[in-house]
Amino acid sequence: MDGRRVTSELPLHSVSVTGIVRREDGRILAIKRSDDGRWVPPGGVLELGETPQDGVVREVLEETGVKVEPERLTGVYKNMKLGVVSLAILCRPIGGEPRPTDEASSVAWLLPSEAEAIMPEARAVRVSDALREDGPFIRAHDGSALI
Numbered sequence: 293m294d295g296r297r298v299t300s301e302l303p304l305h306s307v308s309v310t311g312i313v314r315r316e317d318g319r320i321l322a323i324k325r326s327d328d329g330r331w332v333p334p335g336g337v338l339e340l341g342e343t344p345q346d347g348v349v350r351e352v353l354e355e356t357g358v359k360v361e362p363e364r365l366t367g368v369y370k371n372m373k374l375g376v377v378s379l380a381i382l383c384r385p386i387g388g389e390p391r392p393t394d395e396a397s398s399v400a401w402l403l404p405s406e407a408e409a410i411m412p413e414a415r416a417v418r419v420s421d422a423l424r425e426d427g428p429f430i431r432a433h434d435g436s437a438l439i
Contacts, residue, residue: 303375304375305375305376305377306337306374306375306376306377307337307338307376307377307378307379308335308336308337308338308376308377308378308379309335309336309338309344309347309348309351309378309379309380309381310333310334310335310348310369310378310379310380310381310415310418311333311334311335311348311351311352311360311362311381311383312333312366312380312381312382312383312418312419312422312423313333313334313352313356313358313360313383313384313385314382314383314384314422314423315384315385315401316384318403318404319401319402319403319404320333320401320402320403320404320407320419321333321334321352321356321358321385321390321399321400321401321402322334322399322400322401322402322407322410322411323355323356323395323396323398323399323400324396324397324398324399324400325395325396325397326394326395326396326397327395329397330411330412330415331407331410331411331415332411332412332415333380333407333411333415333418333419334351334352334355334356334396335348335351335352335355335378336351336354336355336395338379344362344365344379344381345362345381348360348362348379348381348383349361349362349383352383353388354393354395355393355395355396355399356388356390356391356393356396356399357388357389357390357391357393357399358385358387358388358389358390358399359385359386359387359388360383360384360385360386361383361384361386362381362382362383363381363382363383363384364381364382364428365379365380365381365428366380366381366382366418366421366422366424366427366428366429367379367380367417367418367421367422367427367428367429367430367431368380368428368429368430368431369414369417369418369430369431369432369433370431370432370433371414371433371434371435372432372433372434372439373434373435374435378418380418380421380422380428382422404419404420404423407419408420412435412436412437413433413436413437413438414433414434414435414436414437414438417429417431417438
């Protein structure tokens with residue numbers, strides 16, 4: 293052996309970003325996913341060579357038509373079943389209009405209480421955590437519920 297690790301034997305993780313977009317009136321941007329019908333904050337897989345801030349701007353725009361400015365990291369969330377680590381970033385909208393996309397059958401500005409009520413626990417907690425000032429938080433979940 294030449295000292296290099298064989299990557300196929302190492303566990304792999306995917307890194308994603310979640311945009312918690314808060315309007316001046318306090319409403320939160322949410323999408324209804326086209327693939328599973330769940331309401332969630334917009335986000336997706338971070339591309340290689342892309343910063344988390346650039347990734348969240350890209351993902352929110354692609355999924356909703358809303359341009360955002362990232363403000364701060366609010367949490368790190370790991371899906372233990374899939375090995376996905378998501379960085380939640382509080383953002384403010386700076387342009388664009390919400391519209392359905394290939395990934396989002398519906399886009400809405402919801403009250404935080406509405407967003408938390410219709411989202412799976414693992415996604416709703418990202419909203420409530422982002423609205424707190426004592427984070428960022430680190431949490432694990434199984435895709436739906438915190439563990």
